[in-house]
Amino acid sequence: MKQILLVEDDLSLINGLSFAVKKAGYELDVAHTKSEADEMWEDGKYDLAVLDVSLPDGSGFDICKSIRQTSKMPVMFLTA
Numbered sequence: 001m002k003q004i005l006l007v008e009d010d011l012s013l014i015n016g017l018s019f020a021v022k023k024a025g026y027e028l029d030v031a032h033t034k035s036e037a038d039e040m041w042e043d044g045k046y047d048l049a050v051l052d053v054s055l056p057d058g059s060g061f062d063i064c065k066s067i068r069q070t071s072k073m074p075v076m077f078l079t080a
Helices: 011-023 034-040 060-068
Strands: 003-007 027-031 048-052 075-078
Touching (some): 003 034
């Protein structure tokens, strides 16, 4: 697992997770909204998706449904 997609709108959480993930040797792409994630998502590009449950324009569950149409990639959910 090398490439992670993080979908999160909280900047402080993004900063903390980005630091930890990159320090552990993983590559990270960040989307702040469902729309951004939909544009970035490509089957086979990511090894893991970390999704915020509540986003300004939808939810992580909506993104997960889209991912599941083409992929069995692991998905983790975040919530405050």
